[in-house]
Amino acid sequence: MLCGPSGSGKTTLLRHLKRELTPVGTFSGTLTYRGQLVSSLPAAVAAGEIGMVFQNPEAQIVMDTVWHELAFSMENLGIPPAVMRTRLAEICGLFGLEPLLYKSVHELSGGQKQLLNLASVLLLQPKVLLLDEPTSQLDPVAAREFIMALQRLNEEMSVTVIISEHRLEEVLPLADRVLMLEEGKLLADAAPRLFARYAGSGELTSGQYYLPAASRLYLSLSPEADSAAPENIPLTMREGRRWLHSLTEGAEKAAAAAGSIADREDQADQANRANRANRANRADHAPSPKPALAPNAHARIDSVTAASAYSPEVPSTLSNRPDSAEFPAAAAPLLTCREVTFRYEKEGREVLRKLSLTLKQGELLAVMGGNGAGKSTLLHVLNGLLKPQRGKTELAKGRTTGLLAQNPLLYFSYDTVAEELQHMGSYAGLSPEGAEREIEALLEVFRLREVLQSHPHDLSGGQQQQTALAMMMLMKPDILLLDEPTKGLDPAAKDRLAVLLQQLRGQGATILIVTHDVEFAARHASRCALLFDGGITAEGTPAEFFSSNYFYTTAVNRMVRDWLPQALTMEDVISLWPASAYRS
Amino acid sequence: MNSGFRSMHPGVALLYYAGLLLFALLVFHPLFLATEMAGLLALLLLQGQGRLLLRGLPFILLMAASVALLNPLFSHRGAHILFYFLDQPITLEAVLYGLMMMIMLLTILIWFISYNYTVTTDKFMYLFAAAAPRTALLTLMAIRFVPLFQRRLRQITLIQRLRGVDTGTGSLKKRMRDGMTLLKVLLTWSLEEALQTGDSMTARGYGSTKRSTYSIFKADLQDKLVMLLLTVSGMVTLLFWLQGYGKLEIYPRMNNMDFGWQDAVMYGSFCLFVLIPAGLEGKEKWLWRSSKHSTYPSDILKKTGTRSMSYRSQ
Structure with a gap:
């Protein structure tokens, strides 16, 4: 397992191991595969025996049906049809892909897509499997399934797996070795328990994040x-x-x-x-x-x-969680939705069904729920982008909402971050000087000053998200609606986001996040709600909410619940x- | 969904539809054209696609009827003048010719419906890939982008509305500019993703050796048999056509229709060609219907019943 903050060189290292994807630049030293220089391997060996799966499940898919996508890699290596058929049968049996075989790729969920990518690579029967944050775009259930598939491959087929990952709870116990990178240097290379030992003894305090x-x-x-x-x-x-x-x-x-x-x-x-x-x-x-x-x-x-x-x-x-005390339940409701029902098509399923929800001044409400439960739809309805067929959403007078969608790329249309912010400022109706002042302040808060002249697409995921958030903040919304803000962030970036959200709350913003991230919600939300079957089924302060759950709660809570049923976090x-x- | 003719090897379907199109254009005879149309209609109806046919019907009829009406108005060739319309002679030959054109057009339009239903994109691409593998691969990848881009554009439109980019409001100039912005976002995003797709392709050995092709279609005995039948009956029809049979002469003067034994043989083999798929489809239908009504043919179940009882009694 490879760990380390984003930008520490995990991806670069993995790409060096895969000859076809070696980044451009100056390279020194040697890389060998089974005693042979990687650069001198025959093409079929380099492509087939070293397989790689990337972060974004969607972007790796080439063909439009599942069977063709699976066959694609084998076709590339010129494997004869009879062999292809057998291998395909095997892999479908292993991953249970048979019912999906003739489906169009876009009908699959994110988790299924990532399994498809893995299966497609495995069809070449690799000896080494490189995975670059493969679960960062998946929800927890899909991620666990993916990791279990990896575990089986590793244990039953003894495929060597090199994985860079932020989801440590599941991966670290499975690993034989943990490598930690920081700024391109190898800080640790040890068995998991020894790594934990290093991290605990103060030799490697930044390693604590990854335990x-x-x-x-x-x-x-x-x-x-x-x-x-x-x-x-x-x-x-x-x-x-x-x-x-x-x-x-x-x-x-x-x-x-x-x-x-x-x-x-x-x-x-x-x-x-x-x-x-x-x-x-x-x-x-x-x-x-x-x-x-x-x-x-x-x-x-x-x-x-x-x-x-x-x-x-x-x-x-x-008492170490101030929110519950600071914001009493009597605070004025800011955004209410009453018995909202929404579906995308006339004949479609009701995504939201008679959903009622109230957002109060100063809250940080975390709405959780499974995949396809309608969390993003709820945000779009709350923001007014989608009109519900029944029911009503009411925004307190003179208040505005700002939406941060899951994919920050949707927001960018100019060549530099500075331009993005300026155009947003003028759309928000600020005078040039006013916009200047606002942007200066936001750059400080969001720490975007050094990337001001970069193209938005060249930023890291966390920076892209912060740029989009900064753009939304120029509109001075009273309510922030954030869709999966912690998706794909490393632990340090998550902490920065949390600090930022608390800072914005301190300035009077009310925040609603929808998330899969139980730990984040438990630590930072003032109230949690569960979206299930189109409606809100449970809500309460994190302590109430999570301690009454059995499965859907933080790892710490699951561990200590016999002794401290209400303790959710390490603190x-x-x-x-x-x-x-x-x-x- | 996939049963009968539709579940057969794409090669069979290709041969059948190619033959039908050829005959529709070559064999200019009302009997043959009507037979072909009937065969196609029977196939579609047996496949349960009456609704599909009904939906296209107004357009088809309009097209066909206008040809039938317009031909006599513009063509004045022929010997038998029926009457004068606005000082223009309307000849019997032109009317008949128009009717023939109508039948031909109807046949071709119904051919299209049936073809689209039976030869789906993946079957077409399979056949295409056999002829031009590289082009087929590129085409397939491109085809995937159409719905993908549509979905992405929908998302972009929704979110960009938050920053005032909206093609639904404002002056025409602003709308056009906003439309361009949306396309620009789509393009940047998609190019970015395309780089990753490219990585994924090279990572999986694209271009390292000569590609092979995986096929989901396999020709079985029935496929081969039907293929043979279609070829033979098609060839016989074609040979007779080359001898000059199965042609109705209307212009410049209508001949008497004489139907000799040669015509009869040609018609017979043509019928065979046209009706094979409908027959297969009908067989399938009958198979399911009869198996639903008949009782389970084997009496194994009964036997185990008595055996277990006798075992118990022992």
Whole structure:
């Protein structure tokens, strides 16, 4: 697995490994494939044995029907028809593509398209598979499916997979090696647990971004994180929970023995002991699993009692999220839609069905929902771009909305960012001086000054999005409607976006985002809503909303819900955990 | 959807439609033309495409009727003058010729409907690729862009409206300028994506060796048999036509229609040619209808029933 912030050279590295796509420039050093220089490989080997799948599912597709797209790569290498037929049959069996075989490509969902791209590459029977952020444009469900397909290939066919990825929760535990790049340099090259160890010990703090929730929690909670043996660092949810069980169990035993624990040092000590106990358990585990099972079962009972003991106090301690308190429910409704029904065609399906939603002043409302649930349609209706067939959307008097669509490229029509902003300024009815001043201020906020003279298409995804957002801000909208703003962003860019959104809220903007990103919504929204079957089925503050969900919640919450049912983020847990340990 | 004639190898369909078009243009005889039209109509109706036919009917009839009416008004050749219309002689030959033209036009228009329904784009491209693989590949890739661009343009139009670019409002000049802007956005975006598509093509070895072609169509025994029948009956008809049969002379003077045995043989083989697909379609229809009504032919089910009972009784 390759990780690192965008612009760190992940794509460039991958493209060097694929001879046909080697970027233009000066190259030094050697690249070998099975001991042979990559540049001297025969064409068929270079194309067939090293396969590559890119980020954008749509742009990689060449033909218009599924079977033809699949056959395309084999046709290129001149494989005889009988062989093609067999390979096609195999791959369709593996990926379940048979029902789609005669479909037109544009009828497929994004996830299906990406699987098609993967299948098309696999038909050449590659030995090495290069993947450049293949799931960044997919929703979580499709992404997981894609990663599971990769896992099968890797484990069952022993295909070497080199993947650059931001979705670490799923990929990192599967990886054999993690490489971290930053500014073109290799910062780390280690097994996942060792990588987590580096990231935790302060040698590689920027690596923390790229760890799954379980490891991050461990590194920030466990007192011995700095000296922990790599094999103890949990990577998956299951390992994380096991560790937490052992932690609480150990704490309980120690508490019973010592009577009371007063300060944090003691508690740390205890956790140490717990961990040692844990390690001992594991040592037991290897020869005979029986004794190891018993303490686990015991711990579960303990944890239930522990949870019931302190859960009533949890809401009061959840004060690190200011939004819920700052903006009371009594705030004036800004945008309401009442029983809105919308469909695209007369005979079409009702995308929105009797949907009612209220957006209040100063909120950051996150609307979540599956693929094709109508999230983008809802935004278009709220913005007035689409007129619902029934129901009404009402905007408070004198207020305006600004929409940021999923694809920022739709906004650009001039050659430089500066021109885009100037034209937008004049459309917004600002005087040249006024526009100048506004743009200056926005450049500061959106950090676009250095790319002012670039072509919008040459920017990174995050910068394109910020440019489009800056353009919308020139219209001075009171309500911002953002469609999947975190799609394809690396963790650092997500944090920057969050800071930006809070800043805009501080200036009085009300924000509605539709997103798949549960972690982002849990961390930054003041209210969450779930769109399902054309209507809003659940809504509430993040704590209420997510803690009542079982599957649809953050990784941290899933891990700690037995002890801290309302804790959603790392910060929640860190602030709550010592207290709970103390109580138990 | 794909059954009967439509599910056959594209080569068969191509041969059939090419033959029909050739005969419609060559064989100038009302009986032959009417037969051909009847064959096509029967095929379409058996395929359940009456609605498709009905939709095109007003246009077809208008075209055909106008030819039938206009010919006698403009052509005054022929020996039998029926009457004078605005001092112009209307001859029997011209009227008959007009009617013949009408039938021919009707046949060709119905031919188009049937052809479009049976020979879909992918079948055509398959046949085309056999003749010119590179051009076919390019054409296929280009064809994909038409609906893709339409969808993209719709998105762009929607979003650009947010920044005042709207072809629906403003002066004509502004609208035209806005239209150009929309196209420019579409073009930049699509070129950008095309670069990625190009990468994906080279990554998958495009142009590295001579391409082979994968085909989803396979010719089975029935395809070959029908192909043979069509060829033979078509050749026989053509040979007789070359001998001068199956031609009706109207101009300059209408001859008596004499229908000898040669004409009869020619007509017979022509009928065979025209009606094979309709026959196949009819067979298919009958197959499904009869299998729906008849009971399950095998009695395996009954047997297992008794066997299990006897087993239990033991």
